Amino acid sequence: MHKLNNEISIKNMKTFLKISGSLLLGLIIVLSLWIHSNLKDRNPGYKADMIIRGNNLSPLKTGFAAVPITPDVPDKWTDKNGDAKYTPKDGDTFTDGNGNGVFDPVWIAGFSNGRAANGVHDDLWARTMVIDDGKTRIAIVVLDAIGFMNDDVIDVRKRIPAESGVTYTIITSTHSHEAPDLLGLWGETPYKSGINKKYREFVKDQAAKSVADAVKNMKPALLYVSENLTEAGLLVKDTRAPQISDSGLRLIRAVDKENGKTLGSLVAWADHGETLWSKNLLITSDFAHYFREGVEKGVFSGDSLVKPGIGGVAVYINGAIGGLMTTHPSLPVQDPFTGKEYMEPTFEKAEAQGKKLAMIALTSMDKPAEIIDSAGISGIVKTINLPIDNKMFKLGTAVGMLNRGTTGWMNMRSELSVFSIGPLSFATIPGEIYPEIVNGGIETPQGQDFKINPEEIPSVREMMPGKYKLIFCLANDEIGYIIPKSQWDVDPPFTYGRKDSPYGEENSLGPETAPLIHSYLKEMLSSLK
Numbered sequence: 001m002h003k004l005n006n007e008i009s010i011k012n013m014k015t016f017l018k019i020s021g022s023l024l025l026g027l028i029i030v031l032s033l034w035i036h037s038n039l040k041d042r043n044p045g046y047k048a049d050m051i052i053r054g055n056n057l058s059p060l061k062t063g064f065a066a067v068p069i070t071p072d073v074p075d076k077w078t079d080k081n082g083d084a085k086y087t088p089k090d091g092d093t094f095t096d097g098n099g100n101g102v103f104d105p106v107w108i109a110g111f112s113n114g115r116a117a118n119g120v121h122d123d124l125w126a127r128t129m130v131i132d133d134g135k136t137r138i139a140i141v142v143l144d145a146i147g148f149m150n151d152d153v154i155d156v157r158k159r160i161p162a163e164s165g166v167t168y169t170i171i172t173s174t175h176s177h178e179a180p181d182l183l184g185l186w187g188e189t190p191y192k193s194g195i196n197k198k199y200r201e202f203v204k205d206q207a208a209k210s211v212a213d214a215v216k217n218m219k220p221a222l223l224y225v226s227e228n229l230t231e232a233g234l235l236v237k238d239t240r241a242p243q244i245s246d247s248g249l250r251l252i253r254a255v256d257k258e259n260g261k262t263l264g265s266l267v268a269w270a271d272h273g274e275t276l277w278s279k280n281l282l283i284t285s286d287f288a289h290y291f292r293e294g295v296e297k298g299v300f301s302g303d304s305l306v307k308p309g310i311g312g313v314a315v316y317i318n319g320a321i322g323g324l325m326t327t328h329p330s331l332p333v334q335d336p337f338t339g340k341e342y343m344e345p346t347f348e349k350a351e352a353q354g355k356k357l358a359m360i361a362l363t364s365m366d367k368p369a370e371i372i373d374s375a376g377i378s379g380i381v382k383t384i385n386l387p388i389d390n391k392m393f394k395l396g397t398a399v400g401m402l403n404r405g406t407t408g409w410m411n412m413r414s415e416l417s418v419f420s421i422g423p424l425s426f427a428t429i430p431g432e433i434y435p436e437i438v439n440g441g442i443e444t445p446q447g448q449d450f451k452i453n454p455e456e457i458p459s460v461r462e463m464m465p466g467k468y469k470l471i472f473c474l475a476n477d478e479i480g481y482i483i484p485k486s487q488w489d490v491d492p493p494f495t496y497g498r499k500d501s502p503y504g505e506e507n508s509l510g511p512e513t514a515p516l517i518h519s520y521l522k523e524m525l526s527s528l529k
């Protein structure tokens with residue numbers, strides 16, 4: 001019996017091992033196929049690389065367009081019993097408050113998970129400026145979004161009609177923390193993507209349309225260039241030492257050569273689009289909304305127009321916002337007319353900020369420092385590979401939370417570009433670069449993780465040609481923070497007397513990102529000159 005029993009149990013055990021073994025094997029295969037599909041390069045062999053040499057005497061044309069990318073959001077979520085619910089759960093059915101329709105929640109990006117939009121305060125946009133020297137046509141697109149990844153940028157480029165004749169398209173984001181998640185990190189829970197794929201497709205189509213429309217609107221133009229590098233400094237706070245920001249306003253107003261009317265403007269500043277902070281549930285482009293409205297339509301005090309606008313389409317571009325540039329709830333903003341001070345994150349605060357920015361911009365544009373009549377477009381574009389060192393980013397990419405492919409084992413494809421147009425130059429950077437890398441002032445604080453001197457020198461602006469130097473942050477990608485290696489601080493003792501690791505490193509690809517990007521830019525800018 002014993003023998004028999006043993007035989008049975010051995011047989012059972014063998015069967016059990018066989019079944020569980022094949023189950024485990026199956027699971028491993030499914031899991032690795034899934035990870036493999038998440039890591040798969042979505043654009044194998046893609047390179048945006050180009051070298052463009054312009055002729056200095058070319059007459060310029062520009063065109064502008066603004067195409068809405070506002071999501072469909074009901075004003076009031078109600079459950080089946082008609083009770084208001086402010087944080088819908090994914091998968092539930094909802095009505096729009098009048099008992100109509102069923103909606104998927106629109107998850108707002110930035111801050112915490114599970115922030116479902118409860119309505120729309122102002123339209124979100126894909127805004128484009130196209131500039132053409134007769135040989136080269138560059139499109140500069142800005143989305144009211146937290147960020148837009150390189151794979152998605154490539155998709156938009158494929159959707160731009162060939163007849164638009166665009167040489168190169170740059171797609172940046174205003175980094176609004178009050179707009180739908182397009183990166184995937186702010187779904188209902190940390191384990192669920194916040195991306196609504198239908199909405200993302202809509203954004204891609206509208207972005208491509210905004211380029212095509214801007215091309216159709218192109219006219220011979222003069223570029224009025226001006227800047228105010230000091231007055232907007234009080235509207236943004238630097239929340240991490242050293243205190244270096246990128247708070248200068250740099251402005252280009254494109255004027256129709258024939259009738260003197262404004263075709264549009266490019267207004268560049270640098271701040272997180274999060275003045276409304278973490279509790280707001282209405283879709284908005286934050287202060288950028290009021291800034292652009294002010295530049296286009298004028299700045300009002302109550303009902304009376306204080307400063308007329310210039311018309312056309314205003315395109316707001318974000319600069320070096322890492323390290324971290326924000327209009328934090330602890331930073332008061334004063335209404336330029338009533339003098340009232342706003343501290344709490346409210347639409348009144350964002351409006352006061354936008355009005356102030358518009359006043360400074362409009363006043364500066366009244367007296368252009370330079371008028372560009374003709375110039376050639378020169379530029380260098382480079383697709384780069386960046387190693388993913390951050391463990392959470394590795395995991396996020398493997399499980400598809402960071403919804404992008406990889407190029408080789410834990411490398412991501414990204415992109416840099418540098419351009420010059422007469423006295424103007426600009427550099428596009430794929431994430432949130434720390435201002436000290438752009439403007440100088442990198443430090444070697446005690447407690448640094450790497451005992452090194454600043455590596456990212458000279459500063460990007462020192463290396464850029466021309467008189468007016470614009471930085472486009474979050475351009476053609478959002479790779480996270482780009483931190484000077486000598487200020488990298490994960491391990492104790494911490495820098496600047498801190499008790500903990502500062503915010504930034506956890507949302508960075510790794511310590512080699514900044515030196516790598518800087519060395520590419522150095523090479524590109526030296527051959528642009």
Ligand SMILES: [Zn+2]
Binds near residue numbers: 175272432
């Ligand atoms: Zn940010």
